[in-house]
Structures are given as structure tokens and as C-alpha cells.
Amino acid sequence: MHEDLYRRMLLLRLAEEKVAALYPQQEMRSPVHLYIGQEAVAAGVCANLKTTDYALGSHRSHGSYLAQGGSLKAMFAELYGRRDGCAAGRGGSMHMVDESVGFLGTSALVGGTIPMAVGAAWSARLRGTDAVAACFFGDAAVEEGVFTESLNLAALHRLPVLFVCENNLYATCTPLAPRQPAAAAEIRRRGEPFGIPGVRVDGNDVLAVHEAAATAVARARKGEGPTLLECMTYRWKGHVGPDADTHLGYRSQVELDL
Amino acid sequence: MPERQITYAEALREAQHQMLAEFPNLVVMGLGVPDPGGVFGSTKDLHKDFPTRALDLPLSEEANAGVANGMALTGMRVINVHQRVDFLLVCANQIVNHSAKWRYMFGSEAAMPVVYRAVIGRGWGQGAQHSQSLHSLFAHIPGFSVVMPATAGDAKGLLIQAVRAGQPCLVLEHRNLYGIKGEVPEKPYATPFGKARLVREGRHATAVAVSQMVAEAEKAAEILAKEGVELEILDARSIRPLDEEAILASVRKTGALVACDTSWAFCGFSAELAALVAEKAFRDLKAPVARVALPPIPTPSGPVLEAAYYPNALTIAAETRRILGRRGEAPSVSITNERSQRESW
Numbered sequence: 001m002h003e004d005l006y007r008r009m010l011l012l013r014l015a016e017e018k019v020a021a022l023y024p025q026q027e028m029r030s031p032v033h034l035y036i037g038q039e040a041v042a043a044g045v046c047a048n049l050k051t052t053d054y055a056l057g058s059h060r061s062h063g064s065y066l067a068q069g070g071s072l073k074a075m076f077a078e079l080y081g082r083r084d085g086c087a088a089g090r091g092g093s094m095h096m097v098d099e100s101v102g103f104l105g106t107s108a109l110v111g112g113t114i115p116m117a118v119g120a121a122w123s124a125r126l127r128g129t130d131a132v133a134a135c136f137f138g139d140a141a142v143e144e145g146v147f148t149e150s151l152n153l154a155a156l157h158r159l160p161v162l163f164v165c166e167n168n169l170y171a172t173c174t175p176l177a178p179r180q181p182a183a184a185a186e187i188r189r190r191g192e193p194f195g196i197p198g199v200r201v202d203g204n205d206v207l208a209v210h211e212a213a214a215t216a217v218a219r220a221r222k223g224e225g226p227t228l229l230e231c232m233t234y235r236w237k238g239h240v241g242p243d244a245d246t247h248l249g250y251r252s253q254v255e256l257d258l
Numbered sequence: 259m260p261e262r263q264i265t266y267a268e269a270l271r272e273a274q275h276q277m278l279a280e281f282p283n284l285v286v287m288g289l290g291v292p293d294p295g296g297v298f299g300s301t302k303d304l305h306k307d308f309p310t311r312a313l314d315l316p317l318s319e320e321a322n323a324g325v326a327n328g329m330a331l332t333g334m335r336v337i338n339v340h341q342r343v344d345f346l347l348v349c350a351n352q353i354v355n356h357s358a359k360w361r362y363m364f365g366s367e368a369a370m371p372v373v374y375r376a377v378i379g380r381g382w383g384q385g386a387q388h389s390q391s392l393h394s395l396f397a398h399i400p401g402f403s404v405v406m407p408a409t410a411g412d413a414k415g416l417l418i419q420a421v422r423a424g425q426p427c428l429v430l431e432h433r434n435l436y437g438i439k440g441e442v443p444e445k446p447y448a449t450p451f452g453k454a455r456l457v458r459e460g461r462h463a464t465a466v467a468v469s470q471m472v473a474e475a476e477k478a479a480e481i482l483a484k485e486g487v488e489l490e491i492l493d494a495r496s497i498r499p500l501d502e503e504a505i506l507a508s509v510r511k512t513g514a515l516v517a518c519d520t521s522w523a524f525c526g527f528s529a530e531l532a533a534l535v536a537e538k539a540f541r542d543l544k545a546p547v548a549r550v551a552l553p554p555i556p557t558p559s560g561p562v563l564e565a566a567y568y569p570n571a572l573t574i575a576a577e578t579r580r581i582l583g584r585r586g587e588a589p590s591v592s593i594t595n596e597r598s599q600r601e602s603w
Contacts, residue, residue, distance in 0.1 A: 054332065056328075086364075086365075087363065087365040088364075088366075089365065090363055090364070090365045091363050091364055091365065095363050097364040097365075097366075104331050104332070105331070105364055107356065109351055109355050112324070112351065112355065112356055113324075114321075114324065115322075115324020115325050115328065115352070116327050116356070118325050119324060119325035119326060119327060119328020119329040119330075119331075119332070120328040120329070120331065120332045121328075122328070122329060123328065123329040123332040123334045124332065126283075126285065126310065126311075126329075126334065127283070127332075127333055127334070133328070146318075146320045146351075150318075150321045150324070152316060152318060152321070153315075153316065153318065153321055156316070
């Protein structure tokens with residue numbers, strides 16, 4: 001298991017380092033939101049999912065796509081806008097998809113796929129399968145009304161959903177403080193009013209993520225309902241593009257080096 | 259033997275009942291779907307025959323539409339019901355950014371079977387936020403079909419086509435039409451999208467009308483007939499795809515277009531019709547295009563203002579005379595005004 005997790009994380013890291021290295025050639029004409037630094041989250045969660053389960057992501061989803069088993073070649077082809085890309089060259093970096101492994105797609109609208117995961121989970125229930133649906137989103141997505149609406153629905157019907165919040169502390173360049181009250185600093189607790197268990201883990205500790213996700217997936221499969229998993233992580237690169245962005249001044253090199 | 263007559267609401271209900279039977283993976287869901295009223299009767303008692311597939315939903319329009327999308331991607335078909343068109347704006351993100359684009363955006367040709375049903379309100383002081391007719395707004399979006407049944411028969415046929423086609427679309431119904439009766443065959447049948455319905459033949463002008471304006475155009479044609487003006491009427495019924503061929507053929511014959519819409523003129527469906535004939539039938543036009551549409555203000559609520567707000571058969575007749583350069587005559591048939599109709603909320 002350890003080797004499997006390590007391989008998944010390494011694949012994500014090497015793939016994106018290659019993207020960052022090639023990006024300045026200006027042949028990948030698609031805005032890339034890199035996942036470097038957050039690999040343990042996708043690797044730890046997806047190692048618990050089967051290809052008959054469902055996963056959906058956000059604009060920053062090279063990681064969850066690859067971790068769920070999405071084709072590496074099709075991802076790069078997509079970044080180059082090629083016909084053999086995972087979205088036939090129509091989607092670009094923000095639209096990773098590989099339905100053959102249950103990766104249903106991603107949305108450039110923050111929070112857009114959260115209710116879709118609830119729908120996929122409900123659909124699995126109605127069709128009598130034991131599939132679970134995982135949705136990856138950032139800390140800003142919980143500010144969207146649809147996040148709370150989705151928690152309400154998933155709890156109401158005890159649907160097999162994993163809400164996976166990749167809390168990397170930033171929405172583009174804006175830290176959490178101007179966006180969310182200190183009293184709500186623990187995103188994991190946002191499910192409490194609905195009776196949804198919330199777990200906060202070190203999102204850079206792949207074993208911790210894996211263990212928390214295993215519990216959540218097992219609960220979901222048994223029909224015991226959704227879980228909100230808050231994975232504390234950190235985005236090493238800028239919001240968009242291949243470079244670090246300390247020159248913008250919103251975060252320091254000291255913070256990045258921590 | 260005369261065909262069976264049932265109401266528009268009953269036709270919608272029958273279509274959904276038959277589709278729930280035809281497709282074991284179809285879900286009809288929305289606020290109030292299983293309630294005693296059943297969305298003005300259109301979903302009444304569906305849950306009794308299909309308890310797991312006629313579902314109530316919380317008032318979370320965006321999440322609900324997102325759920326519909328998620329279901330559609332994983333082997334289900336969905337009808338998402340809204341009691342007013344205005345509420346669609348709350349879930350426009352899921353409709354416009356997700357339903358309509360998903361398959362193209364991911365390079366797929368697969369189905370995306372999500373049907374949105376929504377009702378245009380009118381009368382009894384519905385006001386600015388319960389009466390909008392937003393077909394132009396949604397028909398603007400590639401990847402999304404919009405249809406507007408004007409008869410009980412089309413209410414059933416277009417809704418069945420929407421479900422069977424398996425692509426994202428909006429069926430816009432009109433509250434004032436819910437009680438009208440029409441011939442509706444009992445067996446399931448599909449009315450194709452993109453085909454206009456010839457309502458009445460005429461030589462002098464073509465009225466292209468939608469939804470509730472079709473009935474107004476028919477009344478206008480009666481008035482005009484007495485003056486020797488023959489109005490041809492097409493019920494567009496499918497906004498996108500649009501039956502360009504039928505509209506152009508009729509306008510080429512009559513040389514005049516009166517676009518009769520349930521919404522505003524600016525950037526609206528009537529503007530699209532005007533653009534169509536200007537682009538493709540310019541040399542056949544013998545008169546300027548007329549557009550019968552709502553005044554460019556939100557819908558007022560008071561009964562006097564409301565009655566003045568909505569164009570009717572008299573407006574259509576007057577606009578037809580105007581573009582044909584004919585003098586008007588006093589209306590020889592009585593026009594039912596908004597206030598004397600039996601209304602419901």
C-alpha cells in the first residue's frame with residue numbers, strides 16, 4: 001500500500017513538474033492550475049476508490065485525475081489542445097475527464113461539481129450499486145451557497161458522498177482571513193448542522209489522508225451517509241501558471257519555505 | 259370518432275407517467291412534485307405509481323440542477339421541475355455552465371439527459387418575479403434546446419421528445435394554458451423539435467407566435483379576416499432549434515412577418531425572427547417586420563396595469579394593419595380582457 005501511495009504521488013509530481021518545465025514554450029495554450037504540494041490528498045483519497053466509483057474535480061484537478069487512474073498521455077495531449085486529448089482538445093487543463101476510471105469531469109466554476117457528486121451518489125443508490133462519489137474542491141468552494149445546499153441534500157438522503165476539501169489556504173491570492181470568519185475556521189465543522197461527520201487531517205501526510213478516506217468510503221458504502229474531509233495542504237505554485245508567485249507580495253518566501 | 263380531449267396539465271402529467279414507465283432510469287424531481295397539488299396538476303400522484311422516482315426536493319435550485327447533471331452523467335434520465343421560470347436564474351450556473359456545455363467541453367458525443375420544466379406565470383398580479391418568459395435567454399446558449407408548447411397535444415409530444423432525445427433542454431410551459439383542452443392521443447408520441455406547426459393558412463402576412471400568443475394570433479386572424487386580410491399563423495413551438503425553413507417559406511409567400519412573443523423585444527426571440535427574414539428572405543419582404551412583445555419594463559402587479567401591459571389579439575391585428583398599410587376597423591369580435599378571465603394563482 002505504501003508503495004502504491006508513493007507511486008501515485010510521484011506520478012502527480014513528475015507529471016506537473018514536466019508541465020511547468022514545458023509550459024514556457026507556449027505550446028500548451030491553456031491556463032494551468034498546478035497541484036504541486038497537494039499530491040497526498042488526491043493520492044490518499046483515490047487509493048480508496050474503485051474505477052466503478054465516481055470522482056469529480058475543480059479547475060485544479062490534474063492531481064485527482066491522475067490519482068484516479070486517468071490517462072497520462074491523454075492529459076498531456078489535452079494540454080496541447082490535441083484531438084487525442086482526454087476532452088478531444090475542447091476542454092484544456094481545467095477539463096480533465098476519464099469516464100473509464102470513474103473520473104466524471106471537472107468544472108472551472110468553483111463548487112460546480114459538488115452537487116454533481118451528490119447526483120452521482122444518488123444515481124448509484126437509485127440504480128442499486130454500491131458506488132460512492134468523491135468530490136475534490138478547494139477552501140473557497142465552501143463559500144459558495146451550493147456547497148451548503150449539497151451538504152443538506154447529501155445528509156437528507158444519507159448519500160454515499162465524500163466531500164474532499166483541499167484546504168490550501170488561498171483563493172487565487174486571497175488568504176482565508178478576509179474570506180471566512182475565524183469562528184468558522186474549521187471547514188470540517190461545516191457539516192455539523194446536518195449531522196455530517198467532519199474530519200480534519202494533515203493533507204500532506206498521505207497515510208493520514210488514506211486512513212481518513214478509508215473510513216469515509218467504508219461508511220458511504222454501508223449506506224451510512226456522507227463525510228466531509230478537510231485536508232490541510234499548501235499550494236506551492238501560483239494560483240495559475242508554472243511559477244511560484246512570491247513576487248506578487250501576498251505571501252512570503254519564508255511562508256513558502258516552511 | 260373524435261379524438262380524446264384532455265387539458266394541457268393532464269397532457270404533461272400523462273407524458274411523464276408514460277416516460278416513467280418507458281424509462282426505468284427516469285426521475286421526475288422538483289419542489290412539490292409529490293405534493294397534493296402536484297405542480298398545478300402536472301405531476302399529480304406520479305409518486306403513487308413511482309414512489310422512488312417522483313421526488314420532492316429542497317429549495318436549493320442550484321444544487322438540485324447539479325444533482326440532475328450528476329445523475330445524467332451516471333446512467334439516469336432526469337426531469338427537473340420548476341414552478342416558475344424565474345427560479346431558473348438561481349440555477350443558471352448549472353444549466354448554462356454545466357448542462358449545456360458538459361458533453362462538448364469534454365469532447366463527448368454521449369447523452370446528457372436532463373430536461374428542465376418551468377412554468378411562465380401570468381395574471382392575478384404575479385408581478386415582476388413570477389411572470390418572466392426567459393426563452394430567449396436560455397435559447398442563446400449553444401448545446402441547449404428550448405421548446406414552448408401552445409397546445410395540450412404539443413405539451414405531451416414535446417415533453418416526450420425531450421425525454422427520449424436525452425440532451426439538455428428546457429420545456430417552457432404557460433400557466434394560462436394549463437386549463438385549455440385539446441386533442442391528445444392516449445398512446446405516447448413524440449413531437450420533433452425544430453418543426454413549426456401551421457395553425458392557419460393566409461396570404462397577406464405571417465404571424466410567427468409562441469406559447470400563449472398563438473391563441474391571441476388566432477383571435478387576431480378572425481378580426482383581420484373580416485377586413486379581408488388573411489393572416490397565416492405558425493406556432494414556432496421550438497425556439498432552438500428553430501424551424502427556419504417553415505418560417506422562411508411562409509414569409510416568402512406572404513411577404514410580411516408579425517413576430518408575436520410572450521417576452522420583451524430587445525435581444526429577444528422576436529429579434530431573432532426579424533434577423534432571420536432580414537438575412538434570408540430580404541428580397542421577399544413587402545413590408546417592414548412587426549414585433550408584438552412586452553413593453554420594456556418588468557411586469558406590473560396591479561390589475562389595471564397588468565391588463566395594459568400584455569399585448570393581445572388587438573395589438574397583433576393593429577400591427578398587421580400598420581405594416582400592410584391598411585386602415586383599421588372597429589373590432590367586430592369581443593376580446594376577452596385579462597380581468598374577466600377566470601384566473602388562478
